[in-house]
Amino acid sequence: MGTAMNIRDMQRCIEDNLATRLAGQVAMVNGGDVIYRPGVAVPQREKGPGMPMPPEVTQLEQPALLARSDVRAVYAGVASDTFNKAFAYGGGLPLTDTVAAVRSFFGGHGAPYTWWLGPLSGAGDGAGEGEDIPAALAAHGFAVGEVETGMYLPLADAELEEPAPTPGLDIRVVRDAAGVADFASVLAANWNPPDGEVLRFYRRAAPALCSPGCPATLLAAYLDGQLAAAAEVYRTASGYPAAGSAAHLDVAGVYNVCTLEAFRRRGLGTAVTRAALLLARQAGCRHAVLQASGEGYRVYARLGFRDVGRFVECVPVD
Incomplete structure (x- = not known):
């Protein structure tokens, strides 16, 4: 891969940054730990002398990350879809299975959420970009909310x-x-x-x-x-x-x-x-x-x- 980015490279930068930031919300509230569902152990961030500690949280408030090949989802420990989000549809599994996993994950927390799709992960910009996942999700009880423009500088x-x-x-x-x-x-x-x-x-x-x-x-x-x-x-x-x-x-x-x-x-x-x-x-x-x-x-x-x-x-x- 060369040093100059093409448009798909730019799209990948946006999607990777968004997905990493979503997962980072879990680590922030957990004081460095990311709790995966299903569980994958992640080392805890070291805490030096005098470093402030996050407040204790109940089990229900414990943030978690669902990490699968077809989707990522973040529960940030609060009742807000500003932070609780599923991201992408990576394919490889039937959309029905992915929807069931997302609903089960958020349903276990009783949390509001939304599902974001990017240009490389289900929200293709037109003909030749594969299945229209937002339209397909309508059959599974979802409606299109906001539509935003990915931008690069x-x-x-x-x-x-x-x-x-x-x-x-x-x-x-x-x-x-x-x-x-x-x-x-x-x-x-x-x-x-x-x-x-x-x-x-x-x-x-x-x-x-x-x-x-x-x-x-x-x-x-x-x-x-x-x-x-x-x-x-x-x-x-x-x-x-x-x-x-x-x-x-x-x-x-x-x-x-x-x-x-x-x-x-x-x-x-x-x-x-x-x-x-x-x-x-x-x-x-x-x-x-x-x-x-x-x-x-x-x-x-x-x-x-x-x-x-x-x-x-x-x-x-x-």
Whole structure:
């Protein structure tokens, strides 16, 4: 494989980053352990002196990852489909069997969830891309929810310098529990009333998010001293030769770009996204990926991202 990415390479970067981040949610809440169903032992993250410990959780709240050749599913220990997700349909087994496994996994936790499919994993972009899995899932009690655009940006060559900094804007890398709480409150405010499950997840994940070496970096933006916006970067390895080594975290996934309602239409979404990309490039990332909603698409396109395929959310309706 050469160093230049084609469109399928870009799609693979997005899907791998998304799947790895989903599994990472389990490790964050478990303090480093990933609990697989069926069980596969994973060594616990070492905890150094003074490292904060996550809160104790009940058995029902214990996060878990279903890892199969045909699908991955994550239960994050909270009652929210913001975090509880199945991802992909890899084929190899009848779709009926895969659906049964996903329903059984989430049913055991009594948890809401959604099922995301990417351009290489069931949400093909048209003729010649194989079976239309979202349509096939309709026969199994699912309906299409959100449809987002997978986007890619070569970070090394991106023009990211802000032409005119916003007066009074202070974008900070989150380094402590108070910062995590600020980030979470911006994200939770996407719902009315604010989603308490989002706040609960980040309270439990805060020790991991504040630990050295965490692949997730949160940013919180303040305008004239008031909390205003947020974004997340999650780093994974592409394995491409240009990365220097297969283990190098050279892909930056951008997530949870959001602005509090009182501060919208001031360019803060663009500013916090640009800050996230600059941070990722400084950390050695060469590729940036994300899934864009209709509202965010133009923001990311102006920053140089290109459309490389669609991601489809399937929601269980019975």
